Amino acid sequence: QVQLVESGGGLVQAGGSLRLSCAASGRAFSDYTMGWFRQAPGKEREFVAAISWSRGNTYYADSVKGRFTIERDNMKNTVYLQMNSLKPEDAAVYYCAADKYGSVANTVPNKYDYWGQGTQVTVSS
Secondary structure, X not given: OOEEEEEOOEEEEOOOOEEEEEEEEOOOOOOEEEEEEEEOOOOOOEEEEEEEOOOOOEEEOOXXXXXXXXXXXXXXXXXXXXXXXXXXXXXXXXXXXXXEOOOOOOOOHHHOOEEOOOEEEEEEO
């Protein structure tokens, strides 16, 4: 059974940084693309970033490009989202997701097969 467990959310001031983690377990993820999505109250879930587990290539939403970095640690089976220069509009519940054989450019949430429970990010202005 696939499990994705996010951690690292919290309260940060605008301009600050947070590092989210997604611990993956239950199978080998070499065929998977791992993505981060976020959902703010009253808004749809939106794509943030994705990484190919095997090749390491990445893709970012324009809104976070240059501020966020997605990376993976194969030994720890963990995907990270380093978030710098945070803005109030980055506040949301952040979700980790896994998409078997998917492309990193796939930004549609329902293409992803597995989801974590989410971690809250709050940015104060």
